[in-house]
Structures are given as structure tokens and as C-alpha cells.
Amino acid sequence: MNSTVMWITARGLFGRRRFLLLLPLPVLVIALAVLCRWLGVAPGNWAQPVLIALGLAVVLPVVALIVGTGVLGSEIDDGTIVHVLSKPLPRWQIVLPKLVVAFGVTTLTVAVPLYVAGVLAESVRLGLALAAASAAGALAYSALFVALSLVTRRPVLLGLVYVLIWEGLLGNIVSGTQVLSVQQYVVTFADRMAATTLFDGQVSVTVSVIMTAVIAVLFTLLAIDRLRSFSVAGETS
Amino acid sequence: MTTSTSTPSSTPAAAAPVTSAAGTGTAGTAGRPAAIELAGVSRWYGNVVAVNDVSMALNAGVTGLLGPNGAGKTTLLHMMAGFLPPSRGAVTVDGEPTWRNPGVYRKLGLVSEREAVHGFLTAYEFVLASARLHGLPDPAAAARRAIELVEMTPAQDRRIGTYSKGMRQRTRVAAALVHDPTVLLLDEPFNGMDPRQRMHMMTLLHSLGDAGRTILFSSHILEEVEQVSGTVQVMVAGRLAASGDFRSIRRLMTNRPHVFAVQSSDDRALAVALLRHDSVTGVDLPKGGGITVRAGDYGSFTRALPRIALTEGIRVHRLLPSDESLESVFSYLVEA
């Protein structure tokens, strides 16, 4: 695992303003959880909107999108990818460290507030379950969005299509699409690990585990392959 | 391995088929592959042909890749650097293909045209990262050496975002040199540099070239190429129009008259005498004195002039070819 690549990626991520976009969302989750707990709202009432609708359905994918497209996409956009490409590194040694950084930052940003919210909602077990589930989701989402950065020139837009339309709109209306939605896998994981009555997973655990693994591996391989054939045409491209 | 350059067969008022002058196009000695070799390389995007059947072999020394904007220079350089696959033909560096071959970067350094650097790193960190990514045994020492080579040592601990354009350029050159590559590719390296920085960069490139490295840089500014190297590869509309020493190229274009500026003790008499000679196609007497002579045949005119002057008893003070600049060579090629 190439530490220099990880170091440059991490510094690039934290040195940009877009990183600030990440902060309001986790803070919001914690603030709402604290507010509800303080005002004595029954967890059964606020768990769904805060933990699932906001936490797992919005904060996790959006943070993963911003970070996942940032680790590779921003370098492609401003052309600094050339510096890391013109080194005698096998391409997987470039993709994997970036993926690790994306996964790490996303998980940290999402798992911590969800843990706090879960503890406030019910118990430490729920908190840990939510944190672990969001880590699994972060893995799948990061692989997906890093691969998107290499496949298309507008990864953020396509990522938004996936999150908003596929997972958000269709996932609520057409139950068949839930089998292909990372969000549902994450909810299932959390439900299974915490055994809670606050919310229910819609997809079976086996399917979730297999699909998460498949997505993570498949899109990582796709990203590595695309990076091998990455062409830079010059200014007029 | 052949050293033929493609003849601009479709160009109308074509120069006589240009073959490379001695020094640039020779194949590798004793069967060793040339440092950079292109064999029938073409690259197209749909209907647009960016590079059209270019073949060249480059070895140690500094070569200028010359051409107007849109001639395909950047495309060619990116193919040599392994960032673009050729649609046809083969691009090899030291015998190895460049596309999909990260190992080739051990011998290759690239300074691209786009000014993209991580602004949040300092120059030292940037070059050090480059050294580490190359897997050098002592990255810190190599980084310091490279920074010293480009004379960036005093500013190396400031963030790159605070640098001037020339300093950023030099930093990128340092990062490209840190692993001591045998081949260095630079895309428009003098863009936006002031004359002092340009001179410094030219000296640096020359010293690197003299040390045995193969250096190819692209430019569309003729004065730069003139001063850095005498050997050029001229690209026009995707084709290689000429290769070699540009003065030799000039002489090979026999259908264009050479223009000379002559200053003598008796201009008019010399003018009349010259007009009698076959090689002279025209004579002008400009306002400031002297004669402007247009000669069709370089060789016979230069041989004839002293004889004529001697016969007429005229003293020639000065004889200058006035259109042997790269500018005029270039415009002849482009217009053709």
C-alpha cells in the first residue's frame, strides 16, 4: 500500500474547500438526535427520520460521493493526475491507496455521528451496529464512486442520479429495485446486527453481504482497469 | 531500423524530399534501440487525424518539436509519454512500448504543458513525493539534487501555490528529473517564462543533452528553438514536414530563392555585375544602403560572389543570409 499516494490524496482532500461540505451533515445528525432525546420524543418516532432517512439514506451516500469523487476525480479535473501516472507504479498501487483514504474518511465522518445518534436512540449496540453498517456501506459506495470518476467526466452528476433517483425515488416506489440498492444493504446490516424494532431491513442478509462484496470488488477492478488505459489528450480534450 | 522521415507528398510546392541531416535521425548504433522511436504512428479521433504517419528516431541531444498550434505536437508528446495509445504504429522508448507500461517511466520524465501542480505542497515535498513514488533508494538526497539543478533551493519550502509561473515550471522539471531519466519530454516548457528564466532553462537543457540524455521539447515560438537546438522536427497538420538541422533544411528547399544582404564599397556596380550571373534572380537596393540579392542556387551564388567582386574591384564588407532564421523556414513549410 503506497503511503506516498495516500499522503498526497489525504492532503489534497483536506486542503480543499469542498471538504467543508462534509461537516454540516454529521453535525446535523448529532444535533437532531440530541434535540429529540432532550425533548423526550419517543425513539420509535425519531429513529426513522434521523437514523435512516437522514443518516443512512442521505449523509452516508452524499459524504461518500463527495469524498469518493474527490480522491481521484478532482485530480483528473485539474490535471495533477499526470504526476502520479507518470511513475513506474502498477495501477492498482494507485487506486487502492486512494480507495483506502476514501473509505477511511467516509467511515469516520459518518460512523461517529451515527454511533452517537444510535446510542441516544436506544443502546450502545445500536450505535455500534449503525457504525459497522455505515462502514460496509462506505466500502461499497467508495468503490462505486471512485470507478465513476474514471468512467465518466461528470461523476458527481451520475452519482447523484444513482443516489437520488435510483435509491431515493425508485427504491421507495418500486420494491424490486431495492435488491440493487446499497442503501438497503446498509439498513439490513444495521437491523441484523442490532436486532432493533426501530426500523426494518427490506432485503435479506445473504443478498446484502454478497452484493456489497461484489460491488466493492467489481468496481475496484473496473477502476484499476480504466486507470491502466487512461488517456490524457492535452488541452483540447 | 530505418530512419526515413515521411515525405510530404501531398503538399503542392513541396520541398524536395527531405531526408534527415546527420546527427538526428541515425538509428541506434550497434543495433541498440533508439532512445525514442516512432514507426508509422498515426492517431485519429473519429474523422479528425491528429497525427498522420509520423516516423522518427531520436537519440542523445536536444531536439525541438516545432509546429503551429494544432499541428499535433502535444498529441505526439503524449503518445511518447504513454498517455495516449497510437491508433496505428508503434511508439517505443528504449525498445519498450509506452502505452500501458508503467515500467517505462523509470527512464522517462515528462513535463506537460498544463500547469497542474498540487498547490498545497511545497516544492521540496512535491519533488520528494516524486522521488518516493519512483522508488529511489535515497529520495531525500535525490530531491535535493534535483531542486538544486533547477536552482529552486532558496524557495523550496514555500507552498507551490505562492510561486510564479516560471518557478512552478522549474519545480515540475525538477520532479521530472529526480529519477535521472534518459529521456525527457517537455511540452512548451518556455511558455510564459521571462527571458532570464528562459535562458537558464535553455542552458540546463543543453547541459542535460550534452550529458547524453535525449531531450525533446515542443514549441511554437521560433526564437526559442533557434537558440536551444539546431535540430528540429517540424510538424504541420499532423504530418512530419521536415527533420534535422534547420539550416540544412533551408538549403534543401531549392525552389525558394535565398535572400542575402550584402554591403559593399560600390553597391550599384556590384548589383549590375551580379545580375549578369545565372544564380541571381533579383536585386534590390533598399533605402539604407547595401544590396538585397535573391539567389536561386545557394551554392553557386556563394561561390560566384567573391569572384565577381574581385573582377569588378569591389570590396564586400558584409554578406548575410537574411532569411535563414527558423521563422522563414517555418513559414515556407507551413505555406507549402
Add this chain to the structure above:
Amino acid sequence: MSTSDQLTAARGTGPTPAGPAVAGTTSNGAPGGVIHDIGYQRYTGVRLGRRHVVGALYAHSLRTAFGLGRSAKAKIFPWFIVGVVVAAAAGLVAVRAQIGQVLLSYAQFADTMSWLVIFFVAVVAPELVSRDLGSGVLPLYFSRPLRLVDYPLAKFAALATAVFMLLGAPQLVMFLGGAFTTDAGWSGVWDEVTDLAPGLAYAVLWAGVFSAIGLAVASVTGKRAFAAGGIVAVFLMTTPIGGVLSVLPSVTANQLAGLVAPSSLVQGTGIWLFRDALITEAGTGLDTGGFGPLYGLVTVVLIAGCIAALIARYRKAARR
């Protein structure tokens, strides 16, 4: 001597419809330079006024919103959304023709399509606003007879029109379907019209609020990807807050919960204005208590505030 001969020769050639060539002379009397007259003339005709400038900007922005006059890639997203809403409307018409029941009233249709409207605004607002900001062409705009406030207002009008068309077109489809399949003759058609009118007015409300918010967020950055992400984040963040507020123990908080999220804000205002168009079954829909007017007021303030922010942003951007 050849140069001066060339100059005098050139002066004679070329069309000279009006005005002589201008020749300069050097101090010793020989001509130094000549400006040849090749027929270029300054435009002295009628110049259309500010209204036409703004109208042109509006029309151009509206065309950009739907990708007209641009490459095929720019048409994909907007027309995909248009296709989805029209298809949904057609589906509703078919269902209504079959079972004679109205599943969604015109106004309720707009509510159902809220996700798509958010997505449309997230795709189109950056195209309208962030592109100009990021590529630095604002000085070109403002060096024309275009006042500073005209630019953001024209863009807002264009985006609002585009969103209105997005919601209005399927409503029109539903109207045509209802009008042609009604068995009550002209009075049936008139009923449809009276149902359609509040639906269209509701669509105007949606258009105003969402365009204002979308443009205000998009004008913050010059990068389209960030702008799109920002718009989506703003809309997505506010909905769960509203959800949380609606489950708080206080009834007032529940009734005010809709103010926080734009979609529920518009819904609340719609319920206040056209109650029957939105609430077709008792007990459903947003509960706004007596706060209907407050919702209306907040809607107006929000639109005004976003437009003011937009204008302030351009004041700052144009000064740079």
C-alpha cells in the same frame, strides 16, 4: 524605393465606397503609413433597448435549461426528466380512463414529482449560473447595456419558467385526457378547467420557490458538480429536519415542521390557498393548523430572500 511604390499602388486598389484612405506622413514628407478603406463601417442603425437585451438573455437561458442549441449530451438529463413526468401523467390518464377514478389531482401530482423537480433544478441551475461564473465571462455580460439586476432576474425567470413547464406540461396532458374522456359534456370540461387552474397556480408556486433556492445555491460556486451536489444536499438535509420536527411532542412544532423543508413549505402554502385541490381525502396531507398564512408569508420571504442573495452575489462577482 520599392516600399513606397507598393504603398501608392495599394492605395488605388480596393473598394472605396465612402471615405478616403488615411495616409500618414513622416517628417521628411515621404508617406509613412496608410490605412486602407475596405468598406468597414461603424454600426449606426437602431439599437434595441434594455427590454430586448433582457428578453434575449431570458430566451437563451430557457433554451439552455432544456439543452436546446447545445450538444446532445446536454439534452439527456432535462429531457429524461420531462419524459418521466409526461409518462407518469399519461399513465394517470390511462388509469382514469379505465376505472373512472382520479388517483392524483393536478396539484397533488406536483407534490409527487418533488424528487424529479429537485433533480431538474440540480441539473439545470448550475448550467445557467455556475457555467458563467466559472468561466469568467461575466465581464462580457456586464459590459453590455445589461443592468446588474437584470442578469440574475432573467436567469430566475428562465429557470422558474422551465420548472413551470416541467410541471405544467404533464398537468396539461392530464387535463386533455380528462377533458376528452369526460361524459358530462361541456360542463365536465369546465370542471376540469376549474381543477386545472389551481394546479397550474400551484405549479407556479413550486417553480418560484425551487428556482430561487436552486439559483441561490448554484451561484455560490463556479463548478457545476459542486453546485449540483450543494443543491441536492440543501434539499435533502432539510426534509429529515422537518420529519423530526413533525414528531416532536409539541403540536405547534408539528404544525410548523413544514416550514423547514422547501417541499413541505410549498405544500403548506398550497393547502392554505387551494385546500380542496390538495386534500382530497380527509385526514391526509400536511397538518398546518392555523398557520396557513404563515406558510404563505415564509414562502414569499424565502423567494425574495433568495433573489436578494443572488443579486448580492452578482454584485460581488461583477466587481471582481
